[in-house]
Amino acid sequence: MPRAAPYQIRVADTEYSYFCEPGENILRAGLRAGIGIPYECNAGGCGSCKIELVTGEIEDLMPAAPGIRARERKRNRVLACQCTPLTNCEIRTRVAPEFIAPVPSLRFEARFVASRDITADIREFVFAAVGPSCFLPGQYAVLNLPSLHRSRAYSMSNQPNKAGEWGFMIRRVPDGLVSNYLFDVLKIGDSIYIEGPLGLAYLRPHTSRDIVCVAGGSGLAPVVSIVNAQQSGEPGPGTRWLFYGGRGPADIPEFGQLILTGTPTRVHTSVSVAALAAGAGWRGDVCFVHELLERNLPAPLATYDYYLAGPPPMIEVLVRMLVAQKVSLGSIRYDRFF
Ligand SMILES: Cc1cc2nc3c(=O)[nH]c(=O)nc-3n(C[C@H](O)[C@H](O)[C@H](O)COP(=O)(O)OP(=O)(O)OC[C@H]3O[C@@H](n4cnc5c(N)ncnc54)[C@H](O)[C@@H]3O)c2cc1C
The missing domain is CATH 2.40.30.10 (Translation factors)
Structure with a gap:
């Protein structure tokens, strides 16, 4: 069967246009073409990739996506990460260099x-x-x-x-x-x-500040990757701090087996459900992970760079706490796992 031709997506009020295969996602095709369309989660949850569909038809892949309201849909707004073109389209979106993929997707x-x-x-x-x-x-x-x-x-x-x-x-x-x-x-x-x-919450190694990684539950992977990053010969942060929280002791990994030897990392863990902690004879901290930071970091919170990953409520609490402690938003990078 002949392959269907790609559709052309024009970005209104700019010189940008790109091709998107039928069935392909309008956001990711744009990012692959090197166009800095704003986004965060790629999962329909955060709403960062909301665009206006000016002309053309799309298929909405997630009609109940939490990242967009019904009244926004009525004004021709769609989530670029959850739609695929059915015709050539014109879209209107902000385009910004900070969203251009640092490594081609x-x-x-x-x-x-x-x-x-x-x-x-x-x-x-x-x-x-x-x-x-x-x-x-x-x-x-x-x-x-x-x-x-x-x-x-x-x-x-x-x-x-x-x-x-x-x-x-x-x-x-x-x-x-x-x-x-x-x-x-x-x-x-x-x-x-x-x-x-x-994703934009990647390690910026060119800093003299210590880095602090904070994760809960499924947020483990990116913080392990960040603390293990080798910058052979490049200037990089000194100590890496890793804070990880779970509900009970069974959620806490054996970090000695995950962190590469030679990586100067201090690990602090906590569990949040007291009954699970008591049942398993847990001797560590029983609290939410954000409470560990002030207890353990030796310098004022505003002197570190932060990388956060995990469920949206955990990230929201952490960001609020850090901003209240005068940490600038530019020093906090995060992925919310919708
Ligand atoms: C940027 C990003 C990075 C991520 N990285 C990781 C990672 O490293 N590791 C990781 O484990 N996860 C990660 N996630 C989360 C991951 O993408 C998935 O969301 C997760 O694995 C759940 O997918 P699922 O298909 O198993 O669950 P789903 O089927 O999507 O269900 C999720 C929850 O919703 C409930 N649910 C489903 N359908 C309904 C319904 N109709 N009504 C009510 N409730 C319903 C389910 O019971 C379940 O509790 C990341 C997410 C994002 C956005």
Whole structure:
């Protein structure tokens, strides 16, 4: 069967236009074309990639997406990360250089080659692709499972490498479609498609400030990748601080096995459910992870750079607390896992 021709997407009031294959996502095709369309989660949750559809028709892939209101839809607003063109289109959006991908984003096939359990419900999945795996520590990719016709964003847990390996630490979400499929159905040797790298919460190594990584639950992968980042010969931050919170002791990984030797990292963990802590004889902190920062960081909070990952409510509490402590927004980078 002949392949359908790509559609042309013009960005109103700019000189930009790009091609988007039928079935492809308007946001990610634009990012791949080097156009800085604002975005964050790629999952329909944050609303950062809201655009105006000026002309043309699209298919909305997530009609109940929480990132957009019904009255915005009535004003021809759509989420670029959740729509695919049905005709040539003209869209109106802000375009800004900070959203241009620092490493070109690609879509490629990858084979499931290995896995290991990290906690009671987090497993690392490793996929191998042809060609080197190019990304910046802290970034994520969209995993597309052809047999499920679904895709989800997952952050890379490993380092960029020539062998073409892409590692992801994925939490099994109760009743979650994709995470349970990965845990229970995907077999070694099966193929998926990876689209990436994506995301702006990547390590900026050129700083003299210590970096502080904070994660809860499924936010483990990007902070492990960041603290393990090697900057051979490059100036980089001194100590890395890693704060990680779970509900109970079974959620806390063995960090000694995740952090590469020689990485100057201080790890502090906490659990938030007192009954789970008591039941397992936990001797560490029982509190929310954001409460660990002031207790353990020796200098004022405003003197560090921050990388945060995890559930949106955790990120919102952390950002509010940091800003209240005079940390500038430019020193805080985060991915909210919608
Ligand atoms: C930028 C980014 C990076 C991420 N990185 C990671 C990572 O590194 N590791 C990781 O584990 N996760 C990560 N995530 C989260 C991940 O993308 C998925 O959201 C997560 O794995 C859940 O997907 P799922 O298909 O298993 O669950 P889903 O099927 O999407 O369900 C999610 C939840 O919603 C509930 N639900 C589903 N459908 C309904 C319904 N109709 N009504 C009511 N409730 C419903 C389910 O019970 C479940 O609790 C990231 C997300 C983002 C945005």
